[in-house]
Amino acid sequence: MSDSSRLHASLQPTRSGLSRAGMLLLPVLVLFAVGCAKKVPPPPPPPPPQPTATAPPQAAPPVINSFTAEPSTVEAGQSSTLRWSITGATDMNIDHGVGAVQSTGMRQVFPRASTSYTLTVRGPGGMDSRSVNVNLTSAPPPPPPASTTPRLSSADLLQQQAQDAFFDLDMSEIRTDGRDALTHDAALLKQIFQQDPNFSVVVEGHCDERGSAEYNLALGDRRATAAKDFLVQQGVPADRLKTISYGKERPQCTEASEDCWQKNRRAHLSPGQ
Amino acid sequence: MKRIILVSSVLLGAAVFAGAQQINTTVVKSGEKPSIAVPDFRGSGDAQPFMAVFNSTLFNELSGSGQLKMIAKTLYPTQVPQQPADFRQGGPSFADWSGPPPNANYLAFGYTAAQNNQIVLYGWLFDVRQANAGSAQLIGKVYLGSLDEAGARKVAQQFAADILKQFGATSLIGTRIYFVSDRSGNKEIWSMNYDGSDQKQFTNYRSITTFPAISADGTKIAFTTYPVLASSRNANAAQFGKQSANLGQPQIFLHSLETGRKLVYYNQQASMNAASDFLPDSRHLLIYSTANGGFSQIYETDLDGGELKRITNSRSLEVEPKVNPRTGMDLVFVSGRGGTPQVYRMNIDGTDVNRLTTGEGDAVNPAWNPDGQHIAFAWTRGFEPGNFNIFVMDVASRNVVQLTSGAGRNENPYWAPDGVHLVFSSKRGRTTQIYTMLADGTGLQQLTTQGNNEKPVWSKATQ
Numbered sequence: 001m002s003d004s005s006r007l008h009a010s011l012q013p014t015r016s017g018l019s020r021a022g023m024l025l026l027p028v029l030v031l032f033a034v035g036c037a038k039k040v041p042p043p044p045p046p047p048p049p050q051p052t053a054t055a056p057p058q059a060a061p062p063v064i065n066s067f068t069a070e071p072s073t074v075e076a077g078q079s080s081t082l083r084w085s086i087t088g089a090t091d092m093n094i095d096h097g098v099g100a101v102q103s104t105g106m107r108q109v110f111p112r113a114s115t116s117y118t119l120t121v122r123g124p125g126g127m128d129s130r131s132v133n134v135n136l137t138s139a140p141p142p143p144p145p146a147s148t149t150p151r152l153s154s155a156d157l158l159q160q161q162a163q164d165a166f167f168d169l170d171m172s173e174i175r176t177d178g179r180d181a182l183t184h185d186a187a188l189l190k191q192i193f194q195q196d197p198n199f200s201v202v203v204e205g206h207c208d209e210r211g212s213a214e215y216n217l218a219l220g221d222r223r224a225t226a227a228k229d230f231l232v233q234q235g236v237p238a239d240r241l242k243t244i245s246y247g248k249e250r251p252q253c254t255e256a257s258e259d260c261w262q263k264n265r266r267a268h269l270s271p272g273q
Numbered sequence: 274m275k276r277i278i279l280v281s282s283v284l285l286g287a288a289v290f291a292g293a294q295q296i297n298t299t300v301v302k303s304g305e306k307p308s309i310a311v312p313d314f315r316g317s318g319d320a321q322p323f324m325a326v327f328n329s330t331l332f333n334e335l336s337g338s339g340q341l342k343m344i345a346k347t348l349y350p351t352q353v354p355q356q357p358a359d360f361r362q363g364g365p366s367f368a369d370w371s372g373p374p375p376n377a378n379y380l381a382f383g384y385t386a387a388q389n390n391q392i393v394l395y396g397w398l399f400d401v402r403q404a405n406a407g408s409a410q411l412i413g414k415v416y417l418g419s420l421d422e423a424g425a426r427k428v429a430q431q432f433a434a435d436i437l438k439q440f441g442a443t444s445l446i447g448t449r450i451y452f453v454s455d456r457s458g459n460k461e462i463w464s465m466n467y468d469g470s471d472q473k474q475f476t477n478y479r480s481i482t483t484f485p486a487i488s489a490d491g492t493k494i495a496f497t498t499y500p501v502l503a504s505s506r507n508a509n510a511a512q513f514g515k516q517s518a519n520l521g522q523p524q525i526f527l528h529s530l531e532t533g534r535k536l537v538y539y540n541q542q543a544s545m546n547a548a549s550d551f552l553p554d555s556r557h558l559l560i561y562s563t564a565n566g567g568f569s570q571i572y573e574t575d576l577d578g579g580e581l582k583r584i585t586n587s588r589s590l591e592v593e594p595k596v597n598p599r600t601g602m603d604l605v606f607v608s609g610r611g612g613t614p615q616v617y618r619m620n621i622d623g624t625d626v627n628r629l630t631t632g633e634g635d636a637v638n639p640a641w642n643p644d645g646q647h648i649a650f651a652w653t654r655g656f657e658p659g660n661f662n663i664f665v666m667d668v669a670s671r672n673v674v675q676l677t678s679g680a681g682r683n684e685n686p687y688w689a690p691d692g693v694h695l696v697f698s699s700k701r702g703r704t705t706q707i708y709t710m711l712a713d714g715t716g717l718q719q720l721t722t723q724g725n726n727e728k729p730v731w732s733k734a735t736q
Contacts, residue, residue, distance in 0.1 A: 169658065170613060210659030212637035212651070212684065213728075214484065214547070215607060215614045217497075217523065218561065218569035218590040221545045225563075243544045244499075244522050249460070249481050 062089035062123035069109075069117065069132040079108045080134045082117060089121035089128075111136055154196040155271040161188050162269040165227050166262060170211065172222035174230055178267075182227060185269060186234030193240055200272030203228045205245040206252070208261035213247055220245030227267035242272055307440060308342040310370055310377040310401075311335060312353040314394075319387035323425035327385065327394075330426045334433035335381075339693050339711040340442045348374040355384045357397060357406045357413070367409065371401040378402060379411075381436060385428070392418045394428040398436050411439050443691040447734030450696055451475065451485045451494060452707055456724030462496055467689065467709070467731070469720030475533070480520055486548050487732040488555035489598065493536070493576070495527050495548035495558055523547060525560060527576065530735070539578035545569065549594050553601040559584075559594040571606055573621070584623045590614070593638065596621065599645025605629065605668070607637050616650050618668065629671055630654075637661070640687045649676075649686035649695055649712075663697055665712060676714035690733045696720075698727040 065085040074080050083106045086092055092101050095118050098109065109117070114136045120129040152160070162185050165178035174182065192199055205224030207216035224243035232238045253260035311332055316324045336343045350369040359365055370377045383396040394416040403409035416431050418424030434444030445467040454463045457474060460481050465472040475494075476482050482498040499520035525548045527538040540546045541564035549571075550559040556576055561569045564581065571594045573582040585591040589610035597603045605618050611628065616636045619626040630636035634653035638661075641648055648668055651661040652675075663676045663686045677683045681701030688695055689709070694716075696709045705725045710717045720726075 170609075211635060212593075212607070212614070212661075214549075214561075214592045215590060215609070215635075215637055217545060217547055218592050219609075221563060221569060222590065225544065225567075242522075244520070245545055246481075249483075 059123070059125035060088055061125035062121045062128050063087050064119060064121060064128050064130045067119045067130045067132055069134045072133060073135045073137055074111070075137055076112065077110070079110050082107045082109060082132065084119055086119075086121050088125060089123040091122040092119070093121075094119050109134065154192045154199040157188070157192055158201065158269055158271055164266040164268050165223075165230075167223055167265040167267075169208070169261075169265065170219070172219060172226050174226055178227075179230070182230045182267075183234060186231050186236050189231065189236045189240075189269075193237065200240050200242065202270045202272045203231070203241055203243045204250075204268045204270055205243065206250065206264050206266050206268060207248045208264045209248050209251060209254075209256075210261065211248070213249070216247035217245050220247045223265075223267050240272075306340065306342040307378045308344055308376065309335065309379040309381060309436075310344045310349060310375050311381045312346065312349050314382070314384055315355065316385040316392075317387070319420060320385040320392050320425075323392060323420070323422055324385065326422045327425040327429045330429035331381070331433055334430055334444070334446070335436060337716065338433075338437050338442055338444075338691070339713075339716055340437065340440055340691075344375045344377050350375070354380075354382050356382075356395065357399075357410065360406055367399070367401040367403070381432075383432075385425075387420055390420050392420050392424045392428060394418070394432060396428075396432040396435075398439060412436065442693070443689075445689055445691055445694065445734075448690055449732050449735075450707070450720070450729050451487060451732060452698075452721075452726055452729040453483045453485065454721070454724050454726045456726075462494070463726075465720060467694075469707075469718070472721070472723075476528075478526075481523075482526075483728060484547055484549070485728060485730050486550050486558075487530075487730045488551040489553050489733075490555040491732045491735045492530055493527060493551070493555065494530055495525055495538075495551070497523050497547045498526050499523050525558070525578070527558075530732070537577050541572075541578070541581065547592070549592070550596055552596055553598050559596060559604070561592045561594065571604075571623075584619075584621065586623065595639050595641055595648075597645045598641050598643055605639040605641070605648055607639065616648070616666075629666060629668065634658070635661070638685045640685075642688050643690060643692045649688060649697075651684045651686065651697075663695065663714075674713075676710065676712070685728050687730050689731050696729040696731055698729060 065087060067084045069080050069082050071080055082094065084101065084104065086103045089103065092103065093099065094101055096115055098107055098117065111134050114134065116131050116133050118129055118131040121127060163181035165174060165181045168175065189201060203224045205220030207220050211219065221243065224245055228241050228243050231241060251264045253263040313328045314324060315321065335341055350365065352365040352369065354360055354365045360367065370380045378400065380399045380401045383394060385392055385394045396412065396414055396416060397410060398412035399409040400411060401409060412435055414435065416428040418428040430446045434446050437444045448467045449464050450467060451462060451464045453460050459479050460483050461477060462475040462482055462485050463472060464475050478498050478501065480499045480501050482496055484497040486495045502519055502521050523545050524540045525538055525546045527536040528534065529536055541562050543563040546560060546562045548558060548560055552559065558574050558576060560572050560574060562572055563569055564572060565583065568588060569590050569592055571584040571591045573584060574580060587610055589608060592607050594604045594606040602621050603618055604621055605616055607614050608617050611632055614635050614637050615628055615632060616630045616639045617626055617628050630652065635658065636650055636652045638651040639648045640650065646668060647665055649663060649665050652664050653660055656662065659682060661682055661684050662678055663683045664673045665676060666673045681699040683697055683699045686695045686697040693712055694709055695712055696707060698705050698707050705727050706719055707721045707726045707729050708717055708719050
């Protein structure tokens with residue numbers, strides 16, 4: 001009798017087991033929250049010590065009534081206007097080369113980078129300071145000269161432009177979309193090898209998590225080899241290509257969903273050593 | 274009674290679990306487990322403080338073997354013998370134990386004492402259904418250990434091992450489980466005692482190191498690793514996930530378990546080489562490799578990688594060859610020749626291939642029972658792809674029993690040397706951990722908790 005009841009219990013699908021665990025967790029959390037609310041608050045910090053002497057009478061401190069930059073965003077080479085109004089100060093300065101200023105005024109500035117201008121004022125009663133930002137937006141870069149196009153390194157070119165070939169579950173045949181990806185890759189590789197004859201490429205084979213690790217090692221090997229064979233058929237030199245199977249050891253996506261599994265069933269090109 | 278093959282009764286219990294399916298009755302002998310009473314032992318003088326450890330160790334070792342029916346201590350008579358001389362007129366009698374309420378077949382009793390700063394155990398095992406002490410005594414032995422908890426545990430384990438031996442069972446004391454753990458940040462080989470204690474890191478390749486296999490003599494371990502290429506040896510291990518080109522193609526590594534050192538093994542020039550099993554002579558290795566190009570195929574090599582013999586010759590994936598430990602002549606393996614991976618058997622020369630599983634789902638990870646008649650394996654039959662459960666098959670009849678159901682993803686079962694326990698990995702939550710259970714699916718114990726742990730193999734006890 002106990003055997004059969006164990007049978008029923010253990011045949012419950014995992015999902016209900018999980019939700020049961022969730023239901024168990026909820027009261028635990030509630031208990032925890034109640035536990036927190038009941039906590040005795042810590043004793044308040046001691047009061048600060050009484051001042052031993054009263055401060056001497058002071059002159060009124062200087063005040064910056066306003067300090068603005070208009071416009072606050074400029075392109076390189078354009079100007080922005082700083083305006084300010086100060087009372088009660090004897091010594092007034094703006095940094096970044098503007099220098100000493102009067103209690104009210106304005107000044108045009110031509111920042112070469114985003115700049116924070118700080119107005120610092122001093123008087124017998126103390127000091128004050130305030131900052132404004134002038135942000136620089138970069139102008140569109142000049143078009144590159146036609147003769148000297150900047151060239152990406154072969155590794156960057158491969159990583160940015162190579163496309164993965166994706167596979168069906170348990171299969172290592174190249175699909176139609178995989179043929180398109182690998183045809184693109186073959187052209188890319190021929191271009192790379194032309195400009196960088198010593199470069200080499202690793203064709204990685206990957207699998208989704210559902211098969212056994214042992215079988216996936218062999219399946220990933222087939223996927224990598226199938227992709228390599230296709231590239232060689234397209235004229236890519238075989239001696240520049242090496243295959244490696246990662247099975248399911250290096251997934252690029254770790255969720256349990258078909259979308260994610262599909263992303264992991266792939267042949268991927270990476271730079272060799 | 275002594276000669277009962279206890280796997281049998283365990284598997285019979287499992288057959289009930291599976292419903293109508295019955296394990297081949299020529300393999301499975303019916304019969305109840307022998308019942309044993311193990312009253313608490315007492316210690317004289319300085320030995321007494323260690324008796325709690327002693328008594329729990331002795332009881333747990335016998336109970337955990339799964340091979341004995343433990344009589345509940347509440348059913349024991351009040352008069353407990355401490356030595357054979359106590360069975361006399363007016364004292365405890367055999368009938369107190371063999372009759373109701375305990376109804377025991379066997380009684381383990383004795384006591385300990387502190388002598389010369391050692392703990393001395395005087396242990397007896399009696400068949401209490403016999404007429405007199407002379408014919409009843411199966412064990413009467415003295416065991417010595419250090420006078421501390423470790424010593425008390427040791428003598429309890431040794432006494433338990435002797436008792437289990439009386440029932441044709443193998444004690445697991447001294448056996449170790451090797452497995453793969455990523456708790457260091459990379460998959461490495463680790464080892465632990467059969468109860469999960471004393472977990473130690475064995476390899477430090479800072480790569481992907483997996484698929485351990487242990488030689489039958491317990492002296493060597495083979496596994497598969499992606500060698501870190503020289504130009505990136507100093508690279509931070511954490512970046513391997515993104516910069517996978519730092520690693521070379523998977524290769525077989527061989528290490529001595531006695532010294533821990535790497536032994537010479539020449540890998541085939543191939544895009545992949547993976548270790549799978551040692552032959553029973555511990556001098557040959559079964560591997561799967563793309564040594565001839567094309568699909569992964571099954572090969573045999575000697576221990577330095579030479580004498581390559583090809584065993585399969587197919588245009589499909591062939592992996593995980595495991596040799597019958599009794600015959601050394603037939604293999605089970607996993608093949609994709611019928612579409613999805615299934616478990617097959619063949620002779621070691623590659624002839625006489627038969628599929629063992631039905632073709633449903635994915636069937637992988639076969640492992641031989643030491644009896645050479647049963648295998649354990651992981652199968653998704655009846656579940657979605659990836660939802661593996663542990664099954665046991667009687668190879669001759671192909672009858673199967675399912676040991677896990679609806680509890681996580683269960684893989685890589687491997688038999689204990691006693692042929693009654695299984696170790697396996699299961700993902701029952703966010704991580705994969707290693708568990709043991711009896712071959713009827715009961716007695717589940719979780720052995721690991723840190724990181725992810727998988728691919729356990731169980732080595733026999735070594736001195």
